[in-house]
Amino acid sequence: MSLDMVDKGDTFSIEADLPGVKKENLNVRIGDNGRSLVIEGSIGKKSDEQKAQTSTDQSSVTEHSLLSERTAKFFRKIWLPQPIEASAVKAKLEDGVLKLHIPKAKEDGSLRVDVA
Numbered sequence: 001m002s003l004d005m006v007d008k009g010d011t012f013s014i015e016a017d018l019p020g021v022k023k024e025n026l027n028v029r030i031g032d033n034g035r036s037l038v039i040e041g042s043i044g045k046k047s048d049e050q051k052a053q054t055s056t057d058q059s060s061v062t063e064h065s066l067l068s069e070r071t072a073k074f075f076r077k078i079w080l081p082q083p084i085e086a087s088a089v090k091a092k093l094e095d096g097v098l099k100l101h102i103p104k105a106k107e108d109g110s111l112r113v114d115v116a
Helices: none
Strands: 001-009 011-017 026-033 037-043 046-053 060-068 072-079 088-096 099-102
Touching: 001 072, 026 099, 037 099
Parallel strands: none
Antiparallel strands: 001 011, 011 099, 026 037, 037 072, 046 060, 088 099
């Protein structure tokens, strides 16, 4: 899976190419106290067996065909450069591209420490 991350000042914008992945087979998680992003899932499985019966003048013949698609699982964990607001993350899967809008956590700035 190719993944692009852009720092836009107060947010991170992430786009990941996930061709063939359906929303119900996708799991996106924020972990490690807002420091990591996990994208995992699978590409569906389809299997179909068909029987066809044909007759000839002398005997009946049964033909079998098996149609199947490959299935694949994927997992990607990236470490974010700074903590984020996990509850404000927005995700959208559209045309095989996962788009994430991830707001950065507010920093309290620096704090002066008095030395005794």
